[in-house]
Amino acid sequence: MLDQTISRKDFEALVSLSFFEETESGWQLNTLFQRAMRDDLRRRKPTYYHQLWKRALLYCRSFFKHDRVMDSTEISEFFYLLGEPMMRASLFDHDTLSTYSMTSASSDDWDVVLPYLKSPPTMNEALFDDDQSTKGFQQHVPKSRDKQSAYITKEMIESVGIQHVKLLRHRGGKVIGIAFLIPIQSSTLKKLQQSPVTRSYFKRLSSAEEKSILSQDKPAGWVIRYLGVKNVSQMEDRQALLYHLLPLVLTEGILVASTPLPFYQDLSEQFRFSEVHEAMHFDYGPDRPSRTYELDLRNARLSQYLETFAQALGVNLTETPHHPFQFTPREEEVVTLVIQGYSNANLAAELSLSEVTIKKHLSRIYEKTGVKNRTQLTRIMLERK
Numbered sequence: 001m002l003d004q005t006i007s008r009k010d011f012e013a014l015v016s017l018s019f020f021e022e023t024e025s026g027w028q029l030n031t032l033f034q035r036a037m038r039d040d041l042r043r044r045k046p047t048y049y050h051q052l053w054k055r056a057l058l059y060c061r062s063f064f065k066h067d068r069v070m071d072s073t074e075i076s077e078f079f080y081l082l083g084e085p086m087m088r089a090s091l092f093d094h095d096t097l098s099t100y101s102m103t104s105a106s107s108d109d110w111d112v113v114l115p116y117l118k119s120p121p122t123m124n125e126a127l128f129d130d131d132q133s134t135k136g137f138q139q140h141v142p143k144s145r146d147k148q149s150a151y152i153t154k155e156m157i158e159s160v161g162i163q164h165v166k167l168l169r170h171r172g173g174k175v176i177g178i179a180f181l182i183p184i185q186s187s188t189l190k191k192l193q194q195s196p197v198t199r200s201y202f203k204r205l206s207s208a209e210e211k212s213i214l215s216q217d218k219p220a221g222w223v224i225r226y227l228g229v230k231n232v233s234q235m236e237d238r239q240a241l242l243y244h245l246l247p248l249v250l251t252e253g254i255l256v257a258s259t260p261l262p263f264y265q266d267l268s269e270q271f272r273f274s275e276v277h278e279a280m281h282f283d284y285g286p287d288r289p290s291r292t293y294e295l296d297l298r299n300a301r302l303s304q305y306l307e308t309f310a311q312a313l314g315v316n317l318t319e320t321p322h323h324p325f326q327f328t329p330r331e332e333e334v335v336t337l338v339i340q341g342y343s344n345a346n347l348a349a350e351l352s353l354s355e356v357t358i359k360k361h362l363s364r365i366y367e368k369t370g371v372k373n374r375t376q377l378t379r380i381m382l383e384r385k
Helices: 008-015 031-044 046-064 072-081 083-089 107-116 154-160 189-194 207-215 235-249 262-270 301-312 329-339 344-351 355-369 374-383
Strands: 020-023 026-029 101-104 125-129 136-140 165-169 175-183 221-229 254-259 291-296
Touching: 008 020, 020 101, 031 046, 046 072, 046 329, 046 374, 072 235, 101 235, 107 154, 107 165, 107 175, 154 175, 165 235, 175 235, 189 207, 221 235, 235 262, 254 262, 262 291, 329 344, 329 355, 329 374, 344 355, 355 374
Parallel strands: 221 254
Antiparallel strands: 020 026, 101 165, 125 136, 165 175, 175 221, 254 291
16 A cells, blocks of 8 residues: 555544554554553552553643643543543543544545534424434424525535634544534624524624634634434444543633533533523524533633633642642742753753752752652652642
8 A cells, every 4th residue: 555545434444553642742652552541550660650640630730821822632631630530520431432433534534424414404393312312302393495404505514614624533534423613703604693502602702702703813612513423322422522622622712512402501511611591592493402612711711720620520720739848939940840851951041040050949949849859759749640
């Protein structure tokens, strides 16, 4: 195959045999293999494993600087780091979730995207699947394929870009679910204000909020417009769809979702979305009240949200093990970077200090902690709760 152009299907079949897989942030070690390595280390050296986990938490704190913007890779790493407490505190199961991955669709993926799209039929009444109960429900729909349909069409996706469709893949690369995201920006605002499902939320925006969206070059947030899985009876597929989606869309903006399904409503509340009561609608049918939720992460709220999310799982990222030693703020910065493996030269460059000043800080830190070198300092810091 090295000297030939091969199809995407053949390529995916080939890489499915590898320990590496394609993700939103590039090619990474397969999550199953990562888990096997993690579990083996935890079983053989539990104390050392726990030390590494604490070190990772301290490193994760560097993501939450309020003067910088987190990218999706860092957020994904954060959620992966919180994996164990999250699985214990919620309905998610890590053994199952580790068999899924999510990637962006391309123009070559229409054949797997189109089967998920529900076009309105030509009859007045039709039977659709209720993802919550896997039973049918009656819903009135328009006779024609007009723009008032609450369902997703190929034309709607093309108007936004197929790259905004996320493909949920199971072990082996098979697509078993999709999510369609709409960026909230000047080119989509009018459409969001007129289209079913989204109009109830965006019609209530103030003129100042509209002006803010229209004046920005980048998206002011995202609408989770559609979530669908191939087999609605597979609860794990629906859990994996949202679990792998959220780290990709949590940004310094607004995240909006609207659904009539109790399953997704419960998950939205679990991830601390707030219900917008005045945006409740019946666009999916007169007997299908749909709740609308938002997660407002504007004005540097993303860092605070992630810290609060971690605290709810029993992981405190705001209080560090440095406090009992009464470190100064500068000494805490030095200790955090030492734990991350920074040399004196790197510390000086990172903190804009001279190496002589760094050595003075380290000398006072060693005195406060009763250690003789950075190796002992790292060990005593990681061993503290």
